[in-house]
Amino acid sequence: MTIADVPLSTPVNLRDLGGIPVDGGTIRSGFVIRSDDLATVTEAVADGLVADGVRTVIDLRSAVETELTGRGPFGNRAVAYHHIPFTESLETSIDSGALSDAEDFGEALQAQLMAMYTRMYETSAEQIVSALAVIAHSPGAVAFHCLAGQDRTGVLAAALLLVLGAEPAVIVADYARTGENSAAILERVQPVIRPLLARFGADLNQAAQSAARYRFSEAPMRALLDDLDRDYEDPLLPLRRAGLDHALIARLRERALGGPEMTMGTAG
Template sequence: MTTLDTAPLPLSAPVNLRDLGGTVVAGGAVRPGVVLRADDLSTTDRPFADELVGAGLRAVVDLRSPDEVALTGRGVLGERSEISYHHVPFLADIGRAAGDADPATMLDQSRFGAMYLRMYEGAAAQVVTALAIVAHSPGTVAFHCAAGQDRTGVLAAALLLTLGADAEAIVADYARTGESSAAIQRRLAPVMAPLMARFGLDLDAAARAAARTRFSETPMRELLAALAERHGDPLAPLRAAGLTDGLVARLRERALAPSGTA
């Protein structure tokens, strides 16, 4: 058991984990078994961790803030000698992010587009680091944040853009998280509710609001549109932060399954 303020946390299988394999990109599709996106893997139970390792998982990229990692650690996957663990926080300080934001915006998923753009541009160096891990790891790579929605969604979009996916494919992947929203909130609550309460945010209120509203594709569409409008090439912020043609080529070599073989 992981603990939070001495209270044991229930460990469970993730509820928002999926293989990006099969996503159509330029020249083919993403090869299955290369990259997984997920909700919090630090609270994964041991049987599911064993399943992931048995299926080829060899690297975990943890996008959570230091505050979150301090609460739950790396989890059981972090104990496995087969797994390389990489902490690549997309938010350095979740408390500051919460304190600087309008609470209404923080709790309304349909209004997250501007946050996604700030993250993509402001954490471009971390995005490139995560892409390099995907490119060079020997087995399956899983990246996760808490819900597997926002930071994970931004990295998934960056990866798919790098591989040449179009906007509709990226939005379709993002929208699949909506199918699991209620389960995500239930799984997150033991960790995130007390954490967010420290910063004046009510996770229960967010869950009630989510239950009343349909998961929106708008934030991802806004991110992609803003990148095109501001930069022309949506990879421009990543290229400025170190994304080279060689890294793009390596990602495509590793992740691309030619048409008809995905």
């Protein structure tokens, strides 16, 4: 399977983080956007994002996912690309067997995500700091994405907002906006998810039936923030140990709180 086998479509979970309140002000529009899969966007969407000022894409997907679809339309545009996978593979992140055997798929998935977010924040701290450094030092707007724009993208968004001094309720509110798009996300990622599941030997019909029962929950993000508050005097400590320093924080704040550089009006 290649990008040629995947129907290109418009992102359904893309949003500018502009307007989110942080310490000292609000994030400016055109600093950073988060999204579901940008490797499978239409040519028109790619053109629109570039026209709106996107100059850098951070791809958080695993190597297996990028093998399937690569960079997509952004591979033919003057956009810097950084592959910073937060997980080795979807298979190692989620226990698909446990999900298949669970009586309540949604409850079982939520429990796994609650553990996965904290594990990702701690064990992928170096990757998170690398992504933050790209955001801090790239010209123009930076777009970061995984497949659905929920889990890996959600953890990076939370890390960025923590660095900028956002309140926990604000971080959860940003994460919760993905819930409004859950049905559309599920439909959009199906052409990629199915071959991935097949690689793992999953029963595609059973997986589809289970996914249909899934209901979005804020609990995984709340659990991450609660775990950090409980386990660390400073929630940024795992990131500081991985290289987050005062200079990087200052540069992120300068970029985030500066004047507008773009408007997200033509991407869709």
